[in-house]
Amino acid sequence: MNRDTPLNFDFVPYWTIPFRFFLTAPLFALIAGMALSVLGGMLLFGSDTALWQSRWFKEVILTLHLVTIGTVTMVMVGALFQVTSVVGGCLLPGGKVVPASVYGCLTLGVMLFSIAMLNDIAWLFAAAACLLVLGLMILAVCGLLAVSRAHRSSPTLMAMRLSLISLLVMIAVGGGLLLMHGYPEIVGFDRRWTDFHLLWGLAGWVGLLIMGVSFQVIPMFHVTPSFNLNFQRWTPVVTFLTLVAASVIDFFYAGGAVSSAAKGLLLACFGVYGIQVWRLLNKRKRKIEDVTVMLWKTAISSLMGFMVIQVVLECGWFGIVNEKAWLLNGVLLVFGVIVSVLGGMLQKIIPFLSYLHMQRFCAGNFEAIKSLPHMRAILQIKHSRYFYRLHLSSLLFLMLMILVPEVTLVAGLSLCLEFSLLFYMTARVAVMVWKAERNSLVVNVP
Numbered sequence: 001m002n003r004d005t006p007l008n009f010d011f012v013p014y015w016t017i018p019f020r021f022f023l024t025a026p027l028f029a030l031i032a033g034m035a036l037s038v039l040g041g042m043l044l045f046g047s048d049t050a051l052w053q054s055r056w057f058k059e060v061i062l063t064l065h066l067v068t069i070g071t072v073t074m075v076m077v078g079a080l081f082q083v084t085s086v087v088g089g090c091l092l093p094g095g096k097v098v099p100a101s102v103y104g105c106l107t108l109g110v111m112l113f114s115i116a117m118l119n120d121i122a123w124l125f126a127a128a129a130c131l132l133v134l135g136l137m138i139l140a141v142c143g144l145l146a147v148s149r150a151h152r153s154s155p156t157l158m159a160m161r162l163s164l165i166s167l168l169v170m171i172a173v174g175g176g177l178l179l180m181h182g183y184p185e186i187v188g189f190d191r192r193w194t195d196f197h198l199l200w201g202l203a204g205w206v207g208l209l210i211m212g213v214s215f216q217v218i219p220m221f222h223v224t225p226s227f228n229l230n231f232q233r234w235t236p237v238v239t240f241l242t243l244v245a246a247s248v249i250d251f252f253y254a255g256g257a258v259s260s261a262a263k264g265l266l267l268a269c270f271g272v273y274g275i276q277v278w279r280l281l282n283k284r285k286r287k288i289e290d291v292t293v294m295l296w297k298t299a300i301s302s303l304m305g306f307m308v309i310q311v312v313l314e315c316g317w318f319g320i321v322n323e324k325a326w327l328l329n330g331v332l333l334v335f336g337v338i339v340s341v342l343g344g345m346l347q348k349i350i351p352f353l354s355y356l357h358m359q360r361f362c363a364g365n366f367e368a369i370k371s372l373p374h375m376r377a378i379l380q381i382k383h384s385r386y387f388y389r390l391h392l393s394s395l396l397f398l399m400l401m402i403l404v405p406e407v408t409l410v411a412g413l414s415l416c417l418e419f420s421l422l423f424y425m426t427a428r429v430a431v432m433v434w435k436a437e438r439n440s441l442v443v444n445v446p
Ligand code: HEM
Pocket: 055, 056, 060, 061, 064, 065, 068, 069, 072, 073, 128, 129, 132, 133, 170, 171, 174, 175, 177, 178, 181, 191, 194, 197, 198, 201, 202, 205, 206
């Protein structure tokens, strides 16, 4: 851990705040799995359904956002409430009202997004846009306020600031895209905005937050050396500036050599970061089997696969299978890279947070602290191992599904199994913490 940015555990939000996001996230991935299973079933046993032919098909945008908003953003928001306070030394403003409003808007917003996409109902697109933009804007503004009031400066806080600015750009455009779906005759439809939105969502909001948080959690959870301080200071800033350039150039000169070069540079930033993470993980002190490390390595391998396919895509060498290659790359990036990293981080954050809270409930009573479960026993290793295996099989089936759509049913079922397990693992810990709190109240209240 950096000596210049010590963590602060005096400011810890009430445990249900991050946990409600962590508990809900697997449920949306489960719904995505169910949607895939239904689509796959229809293809196998029903009508002339055509699947995974184009990135513009509704089933693609629907399942993608169940995962990117319902699961990925849900986990990141939960983690943000926690990390801002621990790294910055102050809580997000707004007490319990802010997390409750963000949670409500996100949950309802994703549901309306999905129903609107399925049924093409104009006013539902508008309602989903209002809820998602409102919820995520509250989060971004409160997050930026908390970061600006932080008691110290650190590269993690800088990366968080840039990620939250990216979130504002991404949701503004995302809301506009929903309105374009609902009211194309009034708003018009310009798909250059889709590419703009996805760059800011994936590289900005998700990429920069993962980068910033990893500067703290990789050395802390895996006992590795710290990231080089200059690397920590400059990588998020350079990545952000490259993102600005790449998105603007791509908007005005899509398909040109300059646009490909700018996007290549953006990819290179993440490539260098990925290599750095891999290098540090190999230097960890205790080289025991660790599911989080395996998930990090899966993510970095997927990122390298994504980069190779992206270069071939930009060169136009895929010809008529371009759309398939695009979708395959989408699976690699969203599921192979992002979901792997977040799934891995949860394996560490959940036991760490729950132990921290249970220890606080003991209020300095050493007998009570001694009776707490060991951190490694809070999430059972065998469950984490099953989760990893299911994650690999989901990734494989999802990629295969793009090439052979008949595999969609199996991919959906694998996703259902994986995220039912993650929900069970998280719920088991939440019950453990809840019981510890209840017992502490019984002991402490005469
Ligand atoms: C982490 C958050 C998000 C990520 C990573 C993300 C990513 C993406 C990606 C990759 C696409 C392109 C899909 C394709 O080419 O097939 C897309 C499209 C879209 N996104 Fe998002 N998105 C996110 C959040 C949002 C939010 C919050 C909204 C709404 C407020 C939104 C609305 C849309 C819409 C309507 C489209 C379809 C555009 C079209 O049909 O051309 N997204 N998003």
